[in-house]
Amino acid sequence: MVLATHCVAVAGAVALAALGGMMPARAEEPxxxxxxxxxxxxxxxxxxxxxFQKKYPNVTVEPQFGGSVMMAKRITELDQQxxxxxxxDYSVIPAYLFAGSSGKxxxxxxxxxxxxxxxxxxYTPKSKFAAEISADNWYQVLARPGVEIGxxxxxxxxxxxxxxxxxxxxxxxxxxxxxAGRVIANAPRANMRDTETELIxxxxxxxxxxxxxxxxxALQHHLEALKLPxxxxxxxxxxxxSYAAGVAQTKNGELKGKPIVYAxxxxxxALRPDWAEKFVAFLLGPEGQAAMSRNGFGSFSPAYAVNVxxxxxxxxxxxxxxxxx
Amino acid sequence: MNALALEVAGLSLRLGxxxxxxxxxxxxxxxxxxxxxxxxxxxxxxxxxxxxxxxPDAGRIAIGGRDVTELPPEERRVGFxxxxxxxxxxxxxxxxxxxxxxSRQDESQVAALLRRFDIAxxxxxxxLLLSPGEKQRAALARALASRPDxxxxxxxxxxxDAQTHEALRDELALFLRQSGIPAVFVTHDHGDxxxxxxxxxxxxxxxxxxxxxxxxxxxxxxxRSVAHFLGVxxxxxxxxxxNGGDGLLRVEVGSSVLSCRSPAPAQNGKVALAIRAGDVxxxxxxxPKANGADNVLAGRITAxxxxxxxxxxxxxxxxxxxxxxxxxxxxxxxxxARLDAAIAVEAVHVLPGGES
Amino acid sequence: xxxxxxxxxxxxxxxPRPSPSLMLVFWLLGSLLLxxxxxxxxxxxxxxxxxxxxxxxxxxxxxNALWLSLAGAMLTALVAGIVGVPLAYLLSRSRFPGRxxxxxxxxxxxxxxxxxxxxxxxxxxxxxxxxGAPAEALFGxxxxxxxxxxxxxxxxxxxPYTVNAARLGFxxxxxRLEKVARTLGMGPWQVFLRITLPLAWRGVATGLTLTFAxxxxxxxxxxxxxxxxxxxxxxxxxxxxxxGLDTAAAVAVxxxxxxxxxxxxxxxxxxxxxxxxxxxx
Numbered sequence: 001m002v003l004a005t006h007c008v009a010v011a012g013a014v015a016l017a018a019l020g021g022m023m024p025a026r027a028e029e030p031x032x033x034x035x036x037x038x039x040x041x042x043x044x045x046x047x048x049x050x051x052f053q054k055k056y057p058n059v060t061v062e063p064q065f066g067g068s069v070m071m072a073k074r075i076t077e078l079d080q081q082x083x084x085x086x087x088x089d090y091s092v093i094p095a096y097l098f099a100g101s102s103g104k105x106x107x108x109x110x111x112x113x114x115x116x117x118x119x120x121x122x123y124t125p126k127s128k129f130a131a132e133i134s135a136d137n138w139y140q141v142l143a144r145p146g147v148e149i150g151x152x153x154x155x156x157x158x159x160x161x162x163x164x165x166x167x168x169x170x171x172x173x174x175x176x177x178x179x180a181g182r183v184i185a186n187a188p189r190a191n192m193r194d195t196e197t198e199l200i201x202x203x204x205x206x207x208x209x210x211x212x213x214x215x216x217x218a219l220q221h222h223l224e225a226l227k228l229p230x231x232x233x234x235x236x237x238x239x240x241x242s243y244a245a246g247v248a249q250t251k252n253g254e255l256k257g258k259p260i261v262y263a264x265x266x267x268x269x270a271l272r273p274d275w276a277e278k279f280v281a282f283l284l285g286p287e288g289q290a291a292m293s294r295n296g297f298g299s300f301s302p303a304y305a306v307n308v309x310x311x312x313x314x315x316x317x318x319x320x321x322x323x324x325x
Numbered sequence: 326m327n328a329l330a331l332e333v334a335g336l337s338l339r340l341g342x343x344x345x346x347x348x349x350x351x352x353x354x355x356x357x358x359x360x361x362x363x364x365x366x367x368x369x370x371x372x373x374x375x376x377x378x379x380x381p382d383a384g385r386i387a388i389g390g391r392d393v394t395e396l397p398p399e400e401r402r403v404g405f406x407x408x409x410x411x412x413x414x415x416x417x418x419x420x421x422x423x424x425x426x427x428s429r430q431d432e433s434q435v436a437a438l439l440r441r442f443d444i445a446x447x448x449x450x451x452x453l454l455l456s457p458g459e460k461q462r463a464a465l466a467r468a469l470a471s472r473p474d475x476x477x478x479x480x481x482x483x484x485x486d487a488q489t490h491e492a493l494r495d496e497l498a499l500f501l502r503q504s505g506i507p508a509v510f511v512t513h514d515h516g517d518x519x520x521x522x523x524x525x526x527x528x529x530x531x532x533x534x535x536x537x538x539x540x541x542x543x544x545x546x547x548x549r550s551v552a553h554f555l556g557v558x559x560x561x562x563x564x565x566x567x568n569g570g571d572g573l574l575r576v577e578v579g580s581s582v583l584s585c586r587s588p589a590p591a592q593n594g595k596v597a598l599a600i601r602a603g604d605v606x607x608x609x610x611x612x613p614k615a616n617g618a619d620n621v622l623a624g625r626i627t628a629x630x631x632x633x634x635x636x637x638x639x640x641x642x643x644x645x646x647x648x649x650x651x652x653x654x655x656x657x658x659x660x661x662a663r664l665d666a667a668i669a670v671e672a673v674h675v676l677p678g679g680e681s
Numbered sequence: 682x683x684x685x686x687x688x689x690x691x692x693x694x695x696x697p698r699p700s701p702s703l704m705l706v707f708w709l710l711g712s713l714l715l716x717x718x719x720x721x722x723x724x725x726x727x728x729x730x731x732x733x734x735x736x737x738x739x740x741x742x743x744x745n746a747l748w749l750s751l752a753g754a755m756l757t758a759l760v761a762g763i764v765g766v767p768l769a770y771l772l773s774r775s776r777f778p779g780r781x782x783x784x785x786x787x788x789x790x791x792x793x794x795x796x797x798x799x800x801x802x803x804x805x806x807x808x809x810x811x812x813g814a815p816a817e818a819l820f821g822x823x824x825x826x827x828x829x830x831x832x833x834x835x836x837x838x839x840x841p842y843t844v845n846a847a848r849l850g851f852x853x854x855x856x857r858l859e860k861v862a863r864t865l866g867m868g869p870w871q872v873f874l875r876i877t878l879p880l881a882w883r884g885v886a887t888g889l890t891l892t893f894a895x896x897x898x899x900x901x902x903x904x905x906x907x908x909x910x911x912x913x914x915x916x917x918x919x920x921x922x923x924x925g926l927d928t929a930a931a932v933a934v935x936x937x938x939x940x941x942x943x944x945x946x947x948x949x950x951x952x953x954x955x956x957x958x959x960x961x962x
Contacts, residue, residue: 067922069922070921070922073921073922073925077921077925077926078926148808153908153919155919155922155923156919156922156923157922188826188909189908189909190825190826190908190909190910191826192908192909193904193905193908194904194908194915194918197796198796198799198800198904198905198908201800201803201905202803202807202905205800205803205804205807205809205810206807206808206809207803207807207808207809207825208808251923252923373860376860376863376864377863377864378860378863397863397868397869398860398863398864399863399864399865399866399867399868401864403864404864405860405861405864406861407857407860407861408857411855411857411858411861413858413862413876413880414880415879415880424862424865424867424875425865425866467865468864468865470865471864471865471866473864477864
C-alpha cells in the first residue's frame with residue numbers, strides 16, 4: 001500500500017518535471033540586463049530599453065549612464081559586470097577593453113558602430129549674440145570678448161577632445177589662422193564641467209552662452225544648434241581621412257580627429273550574453289535605428305563592426321566590416 | 326545712609342507661567358532681608374528682575390537711592406550669588422576674583438580680597454576642586470571686588486547637606502554683618518530665614534503676602550496658607566463662644582476652649598488659630614505652672630516620634646495638638662500617657678481672614 | 682574654618698561597575714562599525730605602491746589640488762565659525778518665534794542631494810545669479826572658477842555641523858553663569874567672549890572640525906560651481922579617468938593622510954591641553 005503511494009508520487013513528480021522541461025523556460029525566467037552607456041545615449045537608450053521590455057516582458061533593462069571613459073573603466077578597473085557597453089567614441093573600446101600592450105586582460109573582442117553624431121555649439125535665446133550667430137559667422141561671433149563657451153574635459157571625455165579637433169579642422173576649412181585659439185580663449189578650463197548634466201545646467205542658467213556638445217543634445221534638450229559643415233563636425237565617416245588632420249592636444253598626448261561613431265560591445269564577463277546579444281540585435285535593427293534618429297543621431301545601415309568573426313553568430317548578419325580609410 | 330538700600334514699587338511682570346503682581350518691597354541700609362516662599366512663588370524671577378535680567382511690565386526699582394529700572398545688569402552694582410556659587414570653571418580662583426575687580430578698575434584689590442577671605446592659598450586652584458565653604462568665600466570675594474551696593478542671594482545653600490549648610494550660613498551672616506552691605510536672601514528654608522533675616526518678606530503666587538521682623542512673622546502669620554508654609558504645626562479651626570471687651574476671645578476648638586487675643590474686632594462665628602509647637606509647654610501628670618494668662622489643657626498622648634534630640638508628640642486635648650519635648654525628657658512616655666499642656670494666651674495667634 | 686577637601690571629578694566620568702556581558706555586546710556591535718570604516722580605508726591605502734605615492738606627491742598638479750582643498754576647507758571652517766557660532770548662540774539662548782523653523786533650515790543642506798545643491802548654488806552665485814552677478818559687477822568678486830566659489834559650495838554642505846555642535850556646547854552652559862558675569866560689571870559682549878565662548882569651546886571646536894572634514898571631502902557640489910581650479914576630489918576623479926585606480930588611489934591616500942594629520946592637530950589644540958572642567962553648573 002505504502003509502496004504504491006510512493007510509486008504514484010514519483011511518477012507524478014517525473015511527469016511534472018517533463019512538463020516543466022517542455023515549457024519554454026527561457027522566455028519565463030526573469031532577466032536583468034545591465035547596460036552601461038555614454039551620457040548622450042541616455043534618452044534614446046531609455047526609450048529603447050522600454051521598447052525592448054515590451055517585446056520581452058521577462059527582461060528588465062537597467063541602464064547606467066556616465067562619461068564613456070568612466071563607464072569603460074568601471075569594467076576594466078573596478079571589476080563591475082555589464083552586459084552591454086555603448087560609448088560615444090568607438091576608439092574607447094579598443095583603447096580600454098581590448099587586450100593591451102600593458103598586459104591587461106581583454107574585456108571585449110569586437111565592437112559595432114551604430115550611430116553617428118556631430119560636434120556643434122548649442123545655445124539658448126538668452127545667449128549673447130544669439131540672434132546674430134549663424135553657420136557662416138559663428139567663428140567670429142564666438143571669438144568676441146565677453147562670450148563664455150563651455151565644454152567638457154578633453155583629458156577625460158570624448159566630446160571634449162572632439163571639440164578641439166573640430167576647431168582645428170575649422171581653422172583650415174575656413175582658412176582663418178588662429179580661429180581655434182580665439183574661440184578656445186572664450187572656453188577656458190574654468191568653463192569645463194565633468195558631466196553633460198552640469199554643462200547643460202550651466203547653459204540654461206546663463207553661466208555660459210554656448211556649449212560645445214553633440215547635435216543630439218540640441219534636440220533632446222530643446223536648444224538651438226549651429227549647423228556646421230560636415231567637413232569639420234566629425235559627422236561623416238566618408239571624411240575620415242581628412243578628419244585626421246584635426247588634432248587635439250591633451251594630457252594624454254595628441255589625438256587625431258576621427259568621425260564620431262557610437263560603438264557597442266558585449267563585455268566578455270557579461271552575466272547574460274545571450275540576452276545581451278538580443279539587445280544588441282534590437283539596437284542594430286530597425287527599432288534601434290529609429291530610436292537613434294528620432295533623438296538626433298545619424299545612423300548606420302548596416303552597422304560597421306570590427307572583428308566580425310569574434311562577434312556572436314546571431315549578430316554577424318547585421319553588420320559589415322569597418323571600412324578601412 | 327538715608328536712602329533705602331533697595332526700593333521696589335509696584336513691580337509687575339509676566340514671564341511665561343510666572344507672574345509678579347504689584348510687588349512692593351524695601352530694604353534698609355545694612356539690613357538682610359530674607360525673601361521666603363514656596364517653590365514657584367516667583368522669588369527667583371523677582372530677584373533676577375532686581376538684578377536687571379527681566380524688564381518689568383510696570384514698576385520702579387531703586388538701589389542705594391539710584392533709579393535702576395532702565396539700567397542693564399552690569400550698571401546696577403549688585404552682587405549676585407546663585408546655587409553652587411557660580412564660579413567660572415575655566416578660571417582659577419584668583420582670576421575669578423579679578424574678573425569682578427577688572428570691571429571696577431581695581432586689580433590691586435584682588436590680593437587683598439583673597440587674604441581677607443582666607444583663600445590666598447587657593448589662588449591658583451580651579452573652582453571644581455574647592456569645597457563649598459571655599460567656593461562661597463571665593464564667590465563673595467569676587468562679588469565684593471565689584472563693590473556692589475546690594476547683595477542678592479538666590480538659594481545658594483540649596484544643594485548642600487545640613488551641616489555644611491549651617492556652617493556656611495553662619496559664615497555668611499558674619500560676613501554680611503561685618504561688611505554692612507545690605508542683602509536680599511531668597512530661600513524656602515525656615516532655618517535660613519530665622520538665622521539670617523533681620524526682616525522677612527513672604528512671597529506666594531507672585532505677591533508679598535506678609536512682611537515684618539523675622540520673629541514677628543513666625544509668631545503671627547498673616548494667613549492660614551502663610552502659617553502652613555512657615556511650618557506652624559498647629560492650625561486649628563474653632564468657633565468663637567465669648568468675646569471679651571478688650572479683645573480677649575474664648576474659642577471653642579474641638580472639645581476644649583482656648584483664650585486668645587485678637588486686636589481686630591472679631592467677626593462672629595468661625596475663626597482659625599495658629600499655635601507653634603515650640604510654644605506648648607508640657608509637664609508630666611503634675612499640673613503645669615500656670616500663670617493666670619495661660620491656657621491649660623489636659624491631654625492624652627496619641628503619638629510619639631523621636632527626631633534627633635527632640636521628641637515630637639501628638640496630644641489629644643480635645644483636639645490634636647503637636648508639641649516637642651527633649652528626647653531625654655520624653656523617656657518613659659508612651660501613648661495613652663496623660664500629659665498637660667500650657668499655652669500662653671499670646672502664643673495663640675488668630676489668623677486673619679478666618680477660614681482663609 | 683572649613684577644611685579644604687579635594688573633590689575628584691574623574692570618578693564621576695568612569696563607568697560604574699561595568700558588566701561584562703554589556704561590554705561584550707557593545708564591543709561586538711561597535712566593532713562592526715569600526716570594521717565598516719577601517720576595511721575600505723585599509724584596502725584603499727594598500728592599493729598604491731610607495732612609488733605611486735611619491736610620484737603623486739611630486740606632481741605639481743596634485744599638490745595644487747591638495748593645497749586648494751586644504752585652503753578651501755580651512756576658510757570654510759573659519760567662515761562657518763564666524764556666521765554659524767552666533768546663530769548657534771541665538772538658537773540656544775533666545776526664545777524667538779520660528780525657532781524650530783530656523784533650526785530645521787540649518788539642517789536642510791544635509792539632506793539635499795549634492796547635484797541639486799551644486800545647481801542651486803550655480804543659480805545664485807553664477808554669472809547670472811542673484812548674488813553672483815552683482816558681486817562681479819560691484820566688487821569684481823567671482824564665485825565661479827575661484828576659491829570663493831569653492832568655499833561657498835563647501836560651506837553650504839558643511840555649515841550645519843558647526844551650528845549644531847556649537848549649539849550643544851552653549852546649551853550645556855548654565856545661564857546663571859552668564860547672569861553672574863553681567864552683575865560683575867561685564868557687558869553682553871564681554872560675557873560672550875570671556876565666559877560663554879570659552880566654556881562652549883569643546884562644542885564649537887567639534888563643530889569646526891566636522892565642518893572641515895565635510896568640506897574637504899565634497900565633490901559634486903563644488904565641481905558644479907568650480908570645476909577648475911580642481912580641488913583634490915575632482916583631481917582624483919580626473920586621474921582615475923585618465924590613468925586608473927592606482928594613480929587615483931595614490932592621491933586619495935595623500936589626501937587622507939593630510940586630513941588625518943590635521944584632525945589630530947585640531948584635537949590636540951582644541952581639547953588636549955585643558956583638563957576636563959566639568960559641567961558649567
